[in-house]
Amino acid sequence: MSNIKKTGINIITYIFVVFCIHSQHSLYSQNKLFQIKKNTPLKEISGTVSSLGILLRDVNVVVKNTNRGTKTNNKGFYVIKAKEGEVLKFTFVGMIPLEIIIEDITAVLNIEMNAIVNKLKEVTVNNKRNRKDKSGLMGRPDVLTTTFGNINTEKVGYSINYINGANLNLTAMDLWTAIRYKIPKLSRGTSFSLNTKPIWDIDGVIYETINGRTLPPIDLANVKDVYVIRSLAGTVKYGAAGANGVIVVRTKSSTFDNKPIATKTKLYSNKKYYEEDAVTFKNFGIAQPDYFEAFDSISNLQLAYIEYQKLLPSYKNQFEFYFDMANYFQQIYKDEKGSLKILSKIETRFERNPEVLKVLAYTYQKRGLYQKALKVYKKIIKIRPNYAQSFRDLANAYSNLNQYQKAWKMYMNYFYRGNNLENEGIGQVIYNEMEALFVQHKKQANIKELFLVRDSANITKDVRMVFEWNTSEAEFDIEFVNPQKQVYSFKHTLSDNNSRIKHEKRQGYSSETFFIENLTKGNWYVNFTYFGNKQNVPTYLKLAVYYNWGKPNQIEKIHLFKLKDKNKKWQLLALNYNHLLP
Numbered sequence: 001m002s003n004i005k006k007t008g009i010n011i012i013t014y015i016f017v018v019f020c021i022h023s024q025h026s027l028y029s030q031n032k033l034f035q036i037k038k039n040t041p042l043k044e045i046s047g048t049v050s051s052l053g054i055l056l057r058d059v060n061v062v063v064k065n066t067n068r069g070t071k072t073n074n075k076g077f078y079v080i081k082a083k084e085g086e087v088l089k090f091t092f093v094g095m096i097p098l099e100i101i102i103e104d105i106t107a108v109l110n111i112e113m114n115a116i117v118n119k120l121k122e123v124t125v126n127n128k129r130n131r132k133d134k135s136g137l138m139g140r141p142d143v144l145t146t147t148f149g150n151i152n153t154e155k156v157g158y159s160i161n162y163i164n165g166a167n168l169n170l171t172a173m174d175l176w177t178a179i180r181y182k183i184p185k186l187s188r189g190t191s192f193s194l195n196t197k198p199i200w201d202i203d204g205v206i207y208e209t210i211n212g213r214t215l216p217p218i219d220l221a222n223v224k225d226v227y228v229i230r231s232l233a234g235t236v237k238y239g240a241a242g243a244n245g246v247i248v249v250r251t252k253s254s255t256f257d258n259k260p261i262a263t264k265t266k267l268y269s270n271k272k273y274y275e276e277d278a279v280t281f282k283n284f285g286i287a288q289p290d291y292f293e294a295f296d297s298i299s300n301l302q303l304a305y306i307e308y309q310k311l312l313p314s315y316k317n318q319f320e321f322y323f324d325m326a327n328y329f330q331q332i333y334k335d336e337k338g339s340l341k342i343l344s345k346i347e348t349r350f351e352r353n354p355e356v357l358k359v360l361a362y363t364y365q366k367r368g369l370y371q372k373a374l375k376v377y378k379k380i381i382k383i384r385p386n387y388a389q390s391f392r393d394l395a396n397a398y399s400n401l402n403q404y405q406k407a408w409k410m411y412m413n414y415f416y417r418g419n420n421l422e423n424e425g426i427g428q429v430i431y432n433e434m435e436a437l438f439v440q441h442k443k444q445a446n447i448k449e450l451f452l453v454r455d456s457a458n459i460t461k462d463v464r465m466v467f468e469w470n471t472s473e474a475e476f477d478i479e480f481v482n483p484q485k486q487v488y489s490f491k492h493t494l495s496d497n498n499s500r501i502k503h504e505k506r507q508g509y510s511s512e513t514f515f516i517e518n519l520t521k522g523n524w525y526v527n528f529t530y531f532g533n534k535q536n537v538p539t540y541l542k543l544a545v546y547y548n549w550g551k552p553n554q555i556e557k558i559h560l561f562k563l564k565d566k567n568k569k570w571q572l573l574a575l576n577y578n579h580l581l582p
Helices: 175-180 184-188 232-242 290-295 299-317 321-334 336-349 354-368 370-383 388-400 404-416 427-443 494-507
Strands: 001-007 016-022 043-051 061-062 067-071 077-082 087-091 098-103 144-148 150-154 161-164 199-202 203-207 221-228 246-251 450-452 463-468 474-480 485-490 511-517 524-530 537-551 557-563 569-575
Touching: 016 427, 043 321, 043 557, 067 077, 077 336, 098 494, 150 299, 199 221, 199 232, 232 246, 290 299, 299 321, 299 336, 336 354, 354 370, 354 388, 354 537, 370 388, 388 404, 388 427, 404 427, 427 450, 427 511, 474 511, 485 494, 485 511, 524 537, 524 557, 537 569, 557 569
Parallel strands: 199 246
Antiparallel strands: 001 511, 016 450, 043 077, 061 067, 061 087, 087 098, 144 150, 161 221, 199 203, 221 246, 463 511, 463 537, 474 485, 474 524, 524 569, 537 557
């Protein structure tokens, strides 16, 4: 079966890298994007709060850790003042509380709240005694969720030992030491021991044991459960790597059970089969704005341009108008010069709005105008010098122009500011691109730093997809469907993935990368459901698709989508093996 990873499908999110920087990296501490200073000015934030389309009255809106607060009026409207970096909290009886980090661009926040659902579990009373596992500890769940699927812990032949994290010795040197004396066979060495190599499944991430007990550092106080799987029946799902046993660890902070963003897994855990419910994306996915009605009876370039000039005073402050008009003149009349003239107005009229400038850069990149895109990204990094995304975008823009030395320098600046290569998000995007740049253009980039790649052959994949969205408030669901109609979803909503969205805002990025390995015969589908961005403006989604990633015949294709209609599933791409052919 083919896989989706975030470093492949199996969605790979976790790549291990040794990265040494001979620089003043230590001069910078952790990203200080939202360090609130005393002289930071207050800005006005306004919007409405609703639930299921009904405006809510008397919703509490407060700025956390301050005495600033208000309530929504009888029309669900509120106005409050806050500083960039502060957090707005929305609370209402019976609704799930929401917290939103205020950014430089934040002015309007239209909030949709969801009701709290109380799930009552069925209680069965019988005369069975409390179940204990072989270590004498109670509370082992009936089903263990592993990276490769569920295991029935009661099934005969599975030989699973369970340890509740509350029973671990927190003074132990490491997790291995903490668990080995809880399971007699481990301490006697009759099962796998320090001389064998069990693998570790920690919150959905696979780690292979090296030199005995080597494993990633883990806070023992954060361990929720430990399962030791020793039998072939239990480890077979892990393949040859699990022959020496598997130790499954779930931490208290893990979101593995409800957020399938794990590695080396069959990422199709939230739904078994595709429901054929996506609509092919056309006309930017929305009904045409009213101003297009004026062009219905026009079939002449000159008259069309006169009509545009008439409309301009009424729509001069709506950035989508300029993009719509630029696309109209390019697509309908093939008027590239006139189209670019309209786009140039955006650079001056919205010169301080990084979200609008991003769309402009996306547009230039889609058209292959990389020098113009570079100019825009330079403007954005001046506006947002502490955003991780600014460095990645500028580095990528330099790479598009084959200016590899400047590209590497921008990636290095990302580290000089205290950032690192994390498991997902912008860290994953940057790692993929640095790895490819190092392997393919080391000499041209004049790279002096030590960047150790595990295996240069591993950088090649059939398809790499980089999703970028212009506003951090965008909420959506990306769905991948393999040829067997199995589904994996990446959820980007406050209700499903709040911690991820907070991380994006604190680090300053709005992107994610995915790979498809082994694009076998049959179709893959990439679907997208949009849920809004808390404003009355569209979100623009850039999707860069790299076919034959890392190979000599690599091809890049950029798609740009304007998103406005909510709760409708669009099919963005249909892929198959033919896309890889030269």
